[in-house]
Amino acid sequence: MAHGDKSNEKVVFVGDSRVRKGKGFIVPPDYTAYPGKSEAFIPNFLLKEWMVGVVVLVGFLALTIAEPAPLGYPANPNANIIPMPDWYFLFLYQFLKLPYASGQYVAFGILGVPGVAFLSLLLAPFLDKGKERRFYRRPVASSLMILSLISLFYLTNVSWTHYQNELKATGQVPEHIQREEEAREKRAKGLPTSSAIQQKEIAIVDKEDTAMETFKKAGCVACHAADLKGAAGPSLRGVGDKHNKDEIMKIIKEGYEGKMPPQYDNMIAQGITDKEIDHLADWLSKQKAAK
Amino acid sequence: MFKGIYNWVDERLDITPIWRDVADHEVPEHVNPAHHFSAFVYCFGGLTFFITVIQILSGMFLTMYYVPDIINAYGSVEYLQTKVAFGQIVRGMHHWGASLVIVMMFLHTLRVFFTGSYKAPREMNWVVGMLIFFVMIGLGLTGYLLPWDNKAYFATRVTLQIADSIPVVGPYLKELMQGGQIVGAETLTRFFAVHVFFLPAVLLLLLVGHFIMIRRQGISGPL
């Protein structure tokens, strides 16, 4: 160390600070005190540990390849599925279904048992203060822990079997399995396998039609844009799903909801013929979103 | 040459004591499985750390594709899983690792409990360990929602209902986690932020504390 103790001084400070060095600190045991073969952490021990680690890692990678992480269908609040938390919450989930831990007793169910259990786990060193370390000489602490472990396994198992039975009773298959099977079928047919909700852009039907020219000439583009996606006025892509030809004709002649002025007279003034206007209305009524 | 660089830095910063303090210590016989096979129980802490490192690394790669909004979250996970090279492996590592890390942590906790290693002078380290335990549980809870599939959505709804039924603080806690009246866009971004920034930051701080305490106090002696 850079700053050695000057042990002949009356007051010894920690390092070069002004903090007095007390005698209180419990010095960790020197392992030369234990007869045995201790070994250097770096590199000897760490290398061996790393070798074990590599074996664990390879096994783990094999698992991830053999068993892809599950994924169901996109969240849909109206879906009908049996809610299940991750496996390590099952014991708590099941516990809170017990008659004396739910309904009007739910406060007891949450604070009374799991609350007390986790708090005493947190404070275990201050509850079990004896010097004895061997578990068979600490009957209270050990048996409480063993009891908790048994109830943990028991509750988890009850919850899981209950879930399996419910699946069977309702004839449901977990969604991640459903999705995988669906994807497999789609792949076999050469279809896209995605289950994600697609936000498809509605395409313009018959983009090359002469009505497009009329649409521009009449000045509709000023409010509905040349790509029909809308500007001051709304998008007209897929407008055929909302209005038929006659309605669109009426919109052109009379305007719409007071927000769109009548266009007909203006169009005639631009030298657009009735036939072209009729064709434009027809074309717009054919603007339907592809199914 | 490396030695030259090392010495140059060491002369200026005196770094030798730093790494010596971390790395240069003896592993006593009673925790070394090479001498007593039953000492493998002392490996669970190291294994928990190993898996945690895997979680952090795989999580960092997941965030390269994951989009935390309700419209794209599912699609981004699906894309990662089915289209991206090695995406299935990275997501698989993070998904199964999340379970494995809980198992390892559980076994580590039991080892410490049954060897009575939480007794004086190691009380504080046990408390820090339990806090790590809760943070890990929190990571699992918040991570579960992120793929935004039905399983994630309904499990989170139930979790928040349970939070809601805690006396006094419950409703506030629920609203804080949910960020509104329903499990929706706000909930997903909150869970994402908590999962990726808040809890990992707390976890790293606690881990540093855990390891410093282990080094200061040494591992508990043989029974």
Ligand code: HEM
């Ligand atoms: C050490 C503890 C951690 C645990 C226990 C954990 C746990 C989880 C869990 C259970 C999921 C759900 C995965 C699924 O169902 O597929 C998840 C997802 C995710 N995690 Fe973590 N995580 C940890 C650390 C991290 C870190 C450090 C990051 C990033 C910096 C991260 C980023 C993500 C992302 C982006 C997802 C969403 C992707 C997906 O669901 O496939 N995680 N995590």
